[in-house]
Amino acid sequence: MTDDRLSDNIADLPKVLLHDHLDGGLRPQTVIELADAVGHQLPAHDAESLGTWFQQAADSGSLVHYLETFDHTLAVMQTPEALARVAKEAVLDLASDGVVYTEQRWAPEQHLARGLSLEETVEAVQAGIDEGIAEAAAAGLTIKVGQLVTAMRHADRWQEIAELAVAFRDRGVVGFDIAGAEDGFPPDRHAQIWRYLADNDFPVTIHAGEAAGVPSIAQAVHLGQADRIGHGVRIIDDIRFDDASREATFGRTAHWVRDHQIPLEVAPVSNLQTSATSAKTIAEHPITLLKELDFAVTLNTDNRLMSRTSMSHEMRLLVAEAGWTIDDLADVTIAAAWGAFMHHDERRALVEQVIVPGYQKIEGAQL
Known part of the structure; x- marks a missing residue:
């Protein structure tokens, strides 16, 4: 299959998105309308200009x-x-892009300025998710959505937010995350919460290996017992390559992450924006190499507004600039499905009933 034909079919492929920030995915026009309602000053006043800003x-x-x-x-x-x-x-924007499963992460503690309680914020987001799923279904689109409740690293409310997440585990929340400034705010800042979450059998993903290096990833997977790693691209720093043979030698953390197939929630466009890697182009981004080295790589958007991206856009860039094939796209989609914070039978159904048939409709998929 030619790159052009594959790119033309990407919109129709089923997609799984594990790392997408709710507060980083607003429509520019929505930002304008909501800002007008509360008197918030924006740096631009039409949707196109604001999106560019x-x-x-x-x-x-x-x-x-x-x-x-x-x-x-x-x-x-x-x-x-x-x-x-x-x-x-x-939910509607993701469903229209072919996303069939997503986890929307956000930090309730950042939405209390007008008097809401933590619980009320979670309930409001779930109400919107439910409405979006229903509207998508009415349009013939199927999407499953879970909330990832996030604690901000610098705010020191980790235990409170972890307890909030667990309290809503049967009301839409599927996992816990820490986010924000990574460097200087490691998982051992509040080490006790990881024991609390493990004792409650609650899934964890941790932002690591984006703004800080291998020690951050090591803390995430060992102390934090993370089921997945948010970004994780700096794991490449724990891999040495022989200039002559190009054979890879793995450090202990890289071995651990690969041996345990801990999914990496990689977001190429965002990573270039934040200089999470030394790469300057999609072709140079380590996502391709990490995939070739058999890490459990998943593809993500991170913040669709800030990166002006979508899952289809990320896929098209990898096809056009990094030489990805439909089999590569299928690999990261299936890896994401198996890394999703839902039960095993649900993962299997997603892979076997949705993803595999969806890819097999496109000529050339070897699944």
């Missing part, structure tokens, strides 16, 4: 500056109505 502001090469763009999205997500609207639109 977010992308350019995020293209700083610094995770710290990248995170500053969220000041505007968070400012307009402080009421139940706004949270529900953003969640509903996220």
Whole structure:
């Protein structure tokens, strides 16, 4: 199959998205309308210009500056109505892009400025998710959605947020995450919560290996007992290559992550924006090499607004610039499905009943 034909069919492929921030995926027009309602000043006043501003502001090469763009999205997500609207639109946008399973991560503690309780924020987001799923179904699209409740690394509310996540485990929340400034705020900052989550049999993903290196990943998987790693691309720093033979020698952490097939939630476009790797192009991004080395690589968007991206866009870039085939796309999709925070039988059904048939419709898939 030619690259052009594959790119033409990407929109129709079933997709699994594990790492997508709710507050990083708003529609620009929605940001404008919600900002007008609360009197929040934006750097641009039409959807096209605002979308460009977010992308350019995020293209700083610094995770710290990248995170500053969220000041505007968070400012307009402080009421139940706004949270529900953003969640509903996220579900609809992802479903229209062929996403059949997604986990939407967000930090309830960042949405309390107008008097909401933590519990009320989770309920509002779930209401929006439910409405989005219903509207997608009415349009003939099927999507399953779970919430990933996130604690902000610097805010020291980890235990409280972990307990919130567990309390809502049967009401839409499927896992726990820590996010924000990675460097300087490691998992051992509040070591006790990882024992609490393990004791409650609760799934964990941890942002690691984006703004900090191998020691951050090691803490995530050993102390944090992370089931998945958010980004994780700096694991490449624990792999040495012989210049002559190009054979790889793995450090202990790289061995551990690969041996245990801990999924890496890789977001190529975002990683280039934040300089998470030394790569300057999609072709140079380590996602291809990590996949070739048999790491459990998954493909993600991270923040669709800031990166002006989608799952289809990420896939097309990998096909056009890194030489990916339909089998490569199938591999990362199946890896994501098996890494999803749902029960084994549900994962199997997603792979066997949705993903494999969806890819086999496209000529050339060897599944």
